[in-house]
Amino acid sequence: MRTVSGISGTLSVLTAIFWKGIKHYIRYPGSLLIYLMLPFLFTLLIFGMGRFIGGANAAVNFATRTGTTNVVVYEMLGGAVWMTSWVVVEDVGVALRDEQMKGTLEQNFLAPVNRFTLLVGISLTDIAITTAIFLIVVGATLAFTMPGAYLAFFQAFLMLLIGLIPLFGMGFLFSGFVIKFKEPYIFTQMVNLIFGTLTGTYYPVTILPYWVQFLSGILPQTYVISNMRQIILANQSLVSLYGSIFILLALALVYPTIGYTVFKKLERDAGVTGELSKY
Amino acid sequence: MDPVEVRALSKSFTTKEGPILRKKRKSLVAADGISFSVPKGQIYGLLGPNGAGKTTTIKMLCTLITPTSGDAFINGYSIVEEPQKVRENLGVMLTGERTLYWKLTGRENLEYFAALYHLQHSDTKKRIDYLLQLLGLSDRKDTVVENYSTGMRIRLSFAKALLNEAPVLLFDEPTASLDPQSSRLIRDIIRDLKKDGYAIILTTHNMDEADVLSDRVAIIDHGRIVRYGSPSELKEKVKRNDVIEIEGHNLSDQTADALQSFSEISKVAVSAIDSNDNVGLLRIHAEKGKEVLPKLLEFLVRKQVSITKVSFIEPTLEDVFIAETGRSLRD
Numbered sequence: 001m002r003t004v005s006g007i008s009g010t011l012s013v014l015t016a017i018f019w020k021g022i023k024h025y026i027r028y029p030g031s032l033l034i035y036l037m038l039p040f041l042f043t044l045l046i047f048g049m050g051r052f053i054g055g056a057n058a059a060v061n062f063a064t065r066t067g068t069t070n071v072v073v074y075e076m077l078g079g080a081v082w083m084t085s086w087v088v089v090e091d092v093g094v095a096l097r098d099e100q101m102k103g104t105l106e107q108n109f110l111a112p113v114n115r116f117t118l119l120v121g122i123s124l125t126d127i128a129i130t131t132a133i134f135l136i137v138v139g140a141t142l143a144f145t146m147p148g149a150y151l152a153f154f155q156a157f158l159m160l161l162i163g164l165i166p167l168f169g170m171g172f173l174f175s176g177f178v179i180k181f182k183e184p185y186i187f188t189q190m191v192n193l194i195f196g197t198l199t200g201t202y203y204p205v206t207i208l209p210y211w212v213q214f215l216s217g218i219l220p221q222t223y224v225i226s227n228m229r230q231i232i233l234a235n236q237s238l239v240s241l242y243g244s245i246f247i248l249l250a251l252a253l254v255y256p257t258i259g260y261t262v263f264k265k266l267e268r269d270a271g272v273t274g275e276l277s278k279y
Numbered sequence: 280m281d282p283v284e285v286r287a288l289s290k291s292f293t294t295k296e297g298p299i300l301r302k303k304r305k306s307l308v309a310a311d312g313i314s315f316s317v318p319k320g321q322i323y324g325l326l327g328p329n330g331a332g333k334t335t336t337i338k339m340l341c342t343l344i345t346p347t348s349g350d351a352f353i354n355g356y357s358i359v360e361e362p363q364k365v366r367e368n369l370g371v372m373l374t375g376e377r378t379l380y381w382k383l384t385g386r387e388n389l390e391y392f393a394a395l396y397h398l399q400h401s402d403t404k405k406r407i408d409y410l411l412q413l414l415g416l417s418d419r420k421d422t423v424v425e426n427y428s429t430g431m432r433i434r435l436s437f438a439k440a441l442l443n444e445a446p447v448l449l450f451d452e453p454t455a456s457l458d459p460q461s462s463r464l465i466r467d468i469i470r471d472l473k474k475d476g477y478a479i480i481l482t483t484h485n486m487d488e489a490d491v492l493s494d495r496v497a498i499i500d501h502g503r504i505v506r507y508g509s510p511s512e513l514k515e516k517v518k519r520n521d522v523i524e525i526e527g528h529n530l531s532d533q534t535a536d537a538l539q540s541f542s543e544i545s546k547v548a549v550s551a552i553d554s555n556d557n558v559g560l561l562r563i564h565a566e567k568g569k570e571v572l573p574k575l576l577e578f579l580v581r582k583q584v585s586i587t588k589v590s591f592i593e594p595t596l597e598d599v600f601i602a603e604t605g606r607s608l609r610d
Contacts, residue, residue, distance in 0.1 A: 002399040016394030103377025111395035112366040271345040
């Protein structure tokens with residue numbers, strides 16, 4: 001059989017993995033529907049709790065602490081980014097363990113493909129999915145609440161794209177851990193809740209204790225959410241947020257590097273211990 | 280160098296056993312100095328009971344498990360030093376139907392794996408059509424695999440192993456769970472592949488299959504090759520004895536052990552046929568079977584064994600295993 005090598009070989013592998021993932025999402029759209037609905041449902045939940053706890057002063061208190069009266073957009077931006085990291089944790093983080101449980105991981109590892117390429121391929125599917133979630137959730141919210149905010153929407157989208165790099169780096173890191181420690185769903189639920197709590201999803205991180213804010217500071221979602229709110233709700237330009245963009249770019253180097261190193265180490269160990277074959 | 284050269288391949292795993300907080304590390308030897316080679320156009324059968332080390336050996340050969348020591352060469356490439364090259368030269372079918380994406384169609388599964396093997400797009404379609412035709416799956420190629428029968432999934436998994444036309448093929452229980460017709464089809468294809476010059480490693484529980492397909496057979500037990508040779512050579516060595524097969528209720532290991540005290544009997548192995556109904560099978564190697572049989576039956580009746588069938592049979596590879604280990608392959 002004739003084979004393709006080099007970059008075109010890798011590209012054809014990545015394309016195949018990408019379409020495999022997309023076909024799974026399209027044929028079984030339940031998870032995609034959940035991802036699209038959750039930001040709206042969580043916002044409603046937060047909105048209701050705010051009204052209940054804050055009473056008549058809820059809106060004023062909200063504006064004092066966040067600098068905006070647009071509760072819906074504020075919460076929806078946090079929710080949309082949370083869903084993005086949710087997809088990364090659920091899909092990239094659990095992808096290999098999921099394949100292991102289905103029995104297909106070994107089949108992929110039997111192929112002459114760099115095993116890390118498999119993770120990158122899965123990430124490509126998820127970039128498409130997270131992008132779709134963002135465009136639909138935030139696009140629909142802005143269309144009803146701030147029609148005409150096209151430029152801000154576009155800049156917020158660019159912000160998301162920058163944030164995806166460290167996020168997927170984290171996904172690679174989790175992927176290695178999940179193969180090693182099993183129990184993926186306990187792990188993902190825990191991580192998703194921690195992310196929702198620490199990254200300012202539904203409130204500014206400044207209300208958290210200082211030591212907790214330090215943890216928020218090493219999570220890329222914190223900067224993505226904050227910057228999006230600055231762009232859409234406070235009319236800031238992307239350029240004016242260069243400080244936090246710089247931090248995000250630094251995290252975009254750090255997380256994928258750590259993720260790759262840990263993944264390779266755990267993958268090597270799995271070969272020695274025979275972990276790959278264990279369901 | 281032969282397409283497959285295995286040299287002193289060993290693998291030990293460390294397990295933790297015991298109650299929480301007092302777990303102790305234990306070393307388990309799964310493969311111990313396995314060596315063999317497979318020339319072009321030959322089928323090498325690996326036989327052994329569950330846990331004997333067959334699957335560990337296979338997984339080391341296809342680079343899923345790293346050996347503790349030793350090495351193997353697939354088409355000249357070391358599994359330790361050049362795993363990527365090894366994978367390019369291997370077509371592998373691992374046991375079971377869980378080796379496919381159930382939410383993709385048969386054709387989509389093969390297209391996906393063809394891309395993973397870097398097959399050129401223009402050749403892929405032709406190759407996939409050919410394999411689907413060969414395995415009798417053309418009519419169902421656009422059906423999602425979750426709607427396939429077990430037999431169809433196994434045939435598709437077999438097709439996947441042939442996708443990249445690798446010179447070395449590795450089949451782990453290729454006909455397990457298949458109906459007789461599909462098993463025959465797979466066996467015929469394996470024979471054709473052999474004629475075409477592929478070097479094939481086959482593991483199977485099916486003694487007849489190993490017998491008719493393999494040019495050479497290695498019997499593995501406790502991680503070691505205890506005997507190897509052509510099926511006829513191996514069987515020749517046990518032909519000195521008669522092989523008596525006795526089927527009945529209430530056959531136990533204790534009964535088999537007690538039979539060992541008969542001077543005329545060289546080996547006895549017992550295996551369960553139907554554990555719910557307590558039906559078992561005794562396989563006895565005796566020097567003068569016809570002479571010892573009355574004594575044997577009388578002994579069994581005294582031990583409350585209700586005998587349903589007695590037969591003298593031609594020795595099979597199962598008997599070679601019994602002669603070497605004193606146990607049945609079905610243990």
